[in-house]
Amino acid sequence: MNAIQSRLDIMKPSYMEEASAKRRENILSELQKKAAQAIVNVFETGRPRGDYGKVTYHPKDPGQLTYGRSHTTLASGNLYLLVRDYCAAPDAVFGPNLYIYMDRLANRDRSLNFDERLKALLGEAGQDPVMRDSQDRFFDRVYWEPSLISANNIHITSALGISVIYDSRVHGSWQRLRDLTTDHMGNPSQVGEKAWIQAYVRRRRDWLAQHSNALLRKTVYRMESFQSLMDQGQWNLELPFMVRGVRIDASMLLDAPVRVSAQEPEAARVLRLHTPALCGDDVLRLQEALCRAGHTVAVDGVFGPETARAVQAFQKASGRLKVDGIVGPATRAALGFDD
Structure with missing residues (x-):
């Protein structure tokens, strides 16, 4: 295999x-x-x-x-x-x-x-x-x-x-x-x-x-x-x-069991515009996914205004995502970079 x-x-x-x-x-x-x-x-x-x-x-x-x-x-x-x-x-x-x-x-x-x-x-x-x-x-x-x-x-x-x-x-x-x-x-x-x-x-x-x-x-x-x-x-x-x-x-x-998350410490962040700007491999993968989906954005690993606009454009084009420029589990899954 x-x-x-x-x-x-x-x-x-x-x-x-x-x-x-x-x-x-x-x-x-x-x-x-x-x-x-x-x-x-x-x-x-x-x-x-x-x-x-x-x-x-x-x-x-x-x-x-x-x-x-x-x-x-x-x-x-x-x-x-x-x-x-x-x-x-x-x-x-x-x-x-x-x-x-x-x-x-x-x-x-x-x-x-x-x-x-x-x-x-x-x-x-x-x-x-x-x-x-x-x-x-x-x-x-x-x-x-x-x-x-x-x-x-x-x-x-x-x-x-x-x-x-x-x-x-x-x-x-x-x-x-x-x-x-x-x-x-x-x-x-x-x-x-x-x-x-x-x-x-x-x-x-x-x-x-x-x-x-x-x-x-x-x-x-x-x-x-x-x-x-x-x-x-x-x-x-x-x-x-x-x-x-x-x-x-x-x-x-x-018409109480144990409640504890199995999230790993490195679990995916919610990505958004932030001061200071969010940086890292997850932002880089987001930008690569946006490019694959046909949106123009610099692949530099920094979540800046250009990336936020590309996220909003993707969300709007989807017709089912909230258009807020925030990359949570729904947008992440739709882009396909968490699967």
Whole structure:
């Protein structure tokens, strides 16, 4: 097995036309989507529909302060993106109170881990229907849509397989474990989707079980739950089914486990205009991806105004991304430089 070639097969540049075509390959029913997300909600909050006001901090969690229906973190920069979206909504009850934290959230200020006023505001905002709508849209854009792109890139089409990828994108370190699995046994097109997903789940479980972070070792239940569903043949997530003793059924979807991020210290930054300017290999790869997508930008590893304008042009051309010049998980996945 040529491990390098196997990885190249699933890491080709993803242009918008290709991404749109690929997304059409994953046609899940609305109930299947909700069921796939409900599994991860149970892992994160113990509730199939999630807990919009859940605020958690543990000093050994690399994600730091975590919040919301499906667990978004301060350290990743995604908490800033969520709060920004909420504050921009015209009827956000707690928008003015949360807005004063925007700069500190954008800078991933670690002192916010201990800001009880912020935690209380986030908890109360979770009861605001505007925040709930903001979270639903946010988690779809930042986690679900990139998960569909990742699934399509390696030809995963089952509801359970997509749920596994979604869980890994929410929990963290999807790319690392995907590459380890592919290097070991080949990609799903070569070995079959079910065999690949089973191998991925086993490898991720072993990785979690042996992790240096004791909290992450306690999250092996995530992979054990997926293994149980595979043992039951639940590849289509036919309702009802059980996850960690919680029944997931249609009526529930239509009408505290350990919460700790598996993000590595080198997890992708949210890239944006900043003073001083953000620099590094991630900016360089962003600029290369923008050039591949047909946008003119200097490839110098410095996120300046020209790069921000190119990002906005790409986002506008996509027709589905927020045009803000900020490169979070959704824009990163659409450009194809995190897969």
